[in-house]
Amino acid sequence: MGAHARFSPSAAHRRLNCPPSLVLEEQFQDEESGYAAEGSAGHALAEHLIKKHLKVRSKRPVSDYYSDDLLEAVDEYVSYVINEIEEAKRTCKAPIFSVEQRVDASEYVDECFGTADMVIVTDKVAHIIDLKLGKGVAVFAEENPQLMIYGLGILSMAEILYDVEIVRMTIFQPRLNNSSTWDIAPDDLKNWGEEVLKPRGAMALMGAGDFKSGNWCRFCKARNQCRARAEQFLELAKLEFKAPALLSEEEIAEVLKVSDELSKWASDVYAYAQEQAIVHGKEWSGFKLVEGRSNRKYSSEEEVAEAAMAAGYKDIYKSSLVTITEMERLMGKKEFNKILGHLVYKPQGKITLVPESDKREAINNTTAAAEFQED
Ligand code: SF4
Numbered sequence: 276m277g278a279h280a281r282f283s284p285s286a287a288h289r290r291l292n293c294p295p296s297l298v299l300e301e302q303f304q305d306e307e308s309g310y311a312a313e314g315s316a317g318h319a320l321a322e323h324l325i326k327k328h329l330k331v332r333s334k335r336p337v338s339d340y341y342s343d344d345l346l347e348a349v350d351e352y353v354s355y356v357i358n359e360i361e362e363a364k365r366t367c368k369a370p371i372f373s374v375e376q377r378v379d380a381s382e383y384v385d386e387c388f389g390t391a392d393m394v395i396v397t398d399k400v401a402h403i404i405d406l407k408l409g410k411g412v413a414v415f416a417e418e419n420p421q422l423m424i425y426g427l428g429i430l431s432m433a434e435i436l437y438d439v440e441i442v443r444m445t446i447f448q449p450r451l452n453n454s455s456t457w458d459i460a461p462d463d464l465k466n467w468g469e470e471v472l473k474p475r476g477a478m479a480l481m482g483a484g485d486f487k488s489g490n491w492c493r494f495c496k497a498r499n500q501c502r503a504r505a506e507q508f509l510e511l512a513k514l515e516f517k518a519p520a521l522l523s524e525e526e527i528a529e530v531l532k533v534s535d536e537l538s539k540w541a542s543d544v545y546a547y548a549q550e551q552a553i554v555h556g557k558e559w560s561g562f563k564l565v566e567g568r569s570n571r572k573y574s575s576e577e578e579v580a581e582a583a584m585a586a587g588y589k590d591i592y593k594s595s596l597v598t599i600t601e602m603e604r605l606m607g608k609k610e611f612n613k614i615l616g617h618l619v620y621k622p623q624g625k626i627t628l629v630p631e632s633d634k635r636e637a638i639n640n641t642t643a644a645a646e647f648q649e650d
Contacts, residue, residue: 281386282476284378287420288492291471292481293503296495298482303496314408315338318375318392319347321406324353325374325393328360343600345408348449352406355454356393356445359402367397371436383468384476391425401426401433402443410450412493414636418456419444420472423459427468430461490536497538499547507628508533508540535630 280296284292289296316338326333364421372395379388393404403425407414422444433439443463445456459467478484486503500506522530552555552564553603573579583591596602599619603611626638 282384282479284380284389284424285422286353286494286624287340287424287472291420291475292489292491293487293495294478294484295473295482297479299486299494299501301304302353302441306496310409313340313345317345317405317408320346321349321352321392322374324349325356325360328353328357329372329374330352331374343464343598344450346604348408349406349602351449354448356404359393359404363395363397363402367399371433373412376429378425380424380428380468380472382431383424383427383472385480387424387476388428389421389425390593391429394425394429396429396433396437399440400439400443401429401439401441401579402445403429404445404447407448408450409448412490413453413634414448416444416446416452416455418457421447422446422457423464423467424472426459426464427472430464434461449537464500493539499544504540508537520645531628565607 286297308441316336316339319336319338323333323335360370362374363372372393373391374393376391377388377392378391381387391403392406395404396401403422405422405425421499424446425530427444430439430442432612439461441458442461443458445454475484488501488504488507492498492501492504495501495504548557548559548562552559552562580591597605602615606614629635
């Protein structure tokens with residue numbers, strides 16, 4: 276098995292919806308992103324901490340990416356996994372635990388393999404847990420093709436030992452306060468593998484099928500230049516607005532439906548064009564590079580303090596409390612809750628208009644209007 280899977284489970288959502296994206300993306304270089312490197316550092320630490328709990332030898336990884344925020348997210352995930360491990364020990368005599376488990380689903384699609392963050396197999400349940408450290412888009416376990424592929428791979432290993440009754444999939448996304456679990460029966464999962472994954476996967480490997488844009492385009496390497504994606508958004512301009520002069524409520528709702536994706540697409544194309552201009556000197560007709568606005572900065576804080584004091588100014592320093600995360604780290608979770616728990620609150624989030632498909636619970640229109648007036 277090579278290191279690189281042509282049909283990577285992490286891109287499965289995109290491949291199943293837009294099969295020819297696989298071959299189209301192969302002409303682009305891999306994108307290096309700081310977020311991905313930070314994510315890998317977080318996963319490595321989680322792996323170490325879980326192995327430590329399982330008493331498996333492991334060396335604590337070192338990385339410049341270990342910020343308080345990342346450590347807190349990893350801690351939350353590790354606590355969740357440890358709970359699941361302990362629960363599995365209570366319900367099964369010989370559970371199997373595997374961290375960073377290689378999973379192979381090439382029985383369904385050639386060159387389809389990946390790594391599941393955590394796998395817990397008991398005599399009844401095969402549980403796949405996926406840590407997502409992204410802060411951008413919430414991802415859910417229900418019908419998630421990446422996890423379903425891991426599920427198929429794990430099932431073929433687990434069924435050698437146990438009569439698995441449930442394949443359980445969990446996505447744990449601590450930085451978005453988002454975690455979801457979804458169960459599927461092994462036969463239903465295998466049917467999906469045969470009826471959906473196999474044919475769509477074969478199409479993807481051949482570059483066959485139709486290009487289809489949607490929210491899966493977000494991480495596609497072709498997203499900035501893809502014609503299908505551009506056509507989808509340019510359709511918006513073709514909305515036929517008839518008289519009278521003002522848009523109707525239905526027409527505004529139509530615009531709202533596409534505006535979120537439309538603005539993301541526009542900013543992707545903009546970022547791509549800007550990067551081409553700055554890094555590769557590309558010139559775009561009608562555009563130029565300029566220097567952005569910037570704020571004044573002290574060239575040396577020591578020298579500034581010295582000069583200000585010498586001139587007789589005393590009140591030049593201010594002190595402020597460390598952040599909640601730093602305080603919690605300083606005291607430890609338990610002490611923090613004991614000493615400061617009653618002094619910490621979570622302000623209400625800003626009220627936002629989102630599509631109906633968003634998983635958050637809707638708030639009542641009258642309450643929203645009243646709160647807006649109070650602000
Ligand atoms: S940008 Fe979207 S439509 Fe275009 S190839 Fe990629 S996934 Fe398909």
